[in-house]
Amino acid sequence: MKKIEKLVIKGMTRRFGDAIALHNFTLEIAGGQFITLLGPSGCGKSTALNCLAGLLELTEGEILLNGAPVQHLPAEKRGFGMVFQNYALFPHLTAQRNISYGLEIRRVPRAEREQRVRKALNMVHLQDFGKRYPTQMSGGQQQRLAIARTIVLEPSLLLLDEPLSNLDANLRNEMRIEIKRLHTELGLTTVYVTHDQSEAMSLSDKVVVMRQGRIEQIGTPQEIYNRPQSLFVARFMGYLNQFPGTVIGRDGEYWLIQTASGVQFTASSTAAESTNWQTGQRVLACIRPDETLADPLPAENHVQGHVRLVEYVGRAYEILVQLADERGTQLLVHSAHAPEIGTPLTFGVQPDRLLLFPDDEMTTGHTSEEQDLVDVAAM
Numbered sequence: 001m002k003k004i005e006k007l008v009i010k011g012m013t014r015r016f017g018d019a020i021a022l023h024n025f026t027l028e029i030a031g032g033q034f035i036t037l038l039g040p041s042g043c044g045k046s047t048a049l050n051c052l053a054g055l056l057e058l059t060e061g062e063i064l065l066n067g068a069p070v071q072h073l074p075a076e077k078r079g080f081g082m083v084f085q086n087y088a089l090f091p092h093l094t095a096q097r098n099i100s101y102g103l104e105i106r107r108v109p110r111a112e113r114e115q116r117v118r119k120a121l122n123m124v125h126l127q128d129f130g131k132r133y134p135t136q137m138s139g140g141q142q143q144r145l146a147i148a149r150t151i152v153l154e155p156s157l158l159l160l161d162e163p164l165s166n167l168d169a170n171l172r173n174e175m176r177i178e179i180k181r182l183h184t185e186l187g188l189t190t191v192y193v194t195h196d197q198s199e200a201m202s203l204s205d206k207v208v209v210m211r212q213g214r215i216e217q218i219g220t221p222q223e224i225y226n227r228p229q230s231l232f233v234a235r236f237m238g239y240l241n242q243f244p245g246t247v248i249g250r251d252g253e254y255w256l257i258q259t260a261s262g263v264q265f266t267a268s269s270t271a272a273e274s275t276n277w278q279t280g281q282r283v284l285a286c287i288r289p290d291e292t293l294a295d296p297l298p299a300e301n302h303v304q305g306h307v308r309l310v311e312y313v314g315r316a317y318e319i320l321v322q323l324a325d326e327r328g329t330q331l332l333v334h335s336a337h338a339p340e341i342g343t344p345l346t347f348g349v350q351p352d353r354l355l356l357f358p359d360d361e362m363t364t365g366h367t368s369e370e371q372d373l374v375d376v377a378a379m
């Protein structure tokens, strides 16, 4: 199998008329890496993938495969393989003919073809399905067939566009593990598109979070999950509770925050990352529901409210808590136990799990905030 040593994407930009679908997309991919493009609907993920595949021309920018530019090559000359969201299988051909078709076009001799088709069917555990037509196969089997049809051509780069989105939750988990296994076994350099954070977390070496055609953050799953660099990424990664507040001082390694809800928080400086907060600065203190603690209550950062709704989400209860502040703040918290609706609830959060971001509301108005809400709602 051909191998990528390095794929460098420099300033990849794509316009549709006046609209910029992809702006200055720059990324370096090492051979064998699994990269995920993650972001809400319309942020440019598929455009980036299609530009890489050669299905869309770049308006600007370069794609360097092991140092050689490939952005002007047609799709079939790049040696990349793409698996589409809707599988794009040939309905009138059996599974083995679907897989064999690309090899026939490339005039691979019959004996080799048969051997490679067999190997590809085995690889995706479809050895007993070679004679079936796609309509006689389940969604998961069709998905595996679509992958087999692509990997049989031994692409140097595998491109997957939301491959699991048409599958139900159980199959999605199963296929996610299959994709991980295939990647580990074949060592294929892979770019995977999804709007699902957990897919991105579990599969990737590196996650590229996108927003409105631009890269918002690149990092390992751990970096993106634990250290989002912007409010947008934080929200996307589940920091759903946000308290507007003001920095009122510093106590050693802690920042003290007075929130508009009347609660005082301490946030450790590691959580606040490199920002040197100024006293009086407006901030948003962000907390992930699954990092709230009610029992046992941590030493700091207590918030009191009343239980409004309780929902069982497996492993924990998700609780909507109403604060008694003038703003009518509502928060989502997790608890191992189901409290009664209407009862008081106190929860807390550890200082290093409370993230601070500048609250730009005063300087920029609500435009980007509103756009984020629209983006996240569209996921």
Ligand code: ATP
Binding pocket: 016, 019, 020, 021, 039, 040, 041, 042, 043, 044, 045, 046, 047, 048, 195
């Ligand atoms: P989704 O998750 O919904 O597939 P996406 O992140 O893959 O979204 P893209 O399909 O890349 O987003 O679209 C990015 C932007 O470019 C969108 O605003 C979209 O409307 C626009 N766009 C995409 N294709 C075209 C096209 N052929 N003509 C005009 N605009 C387009």
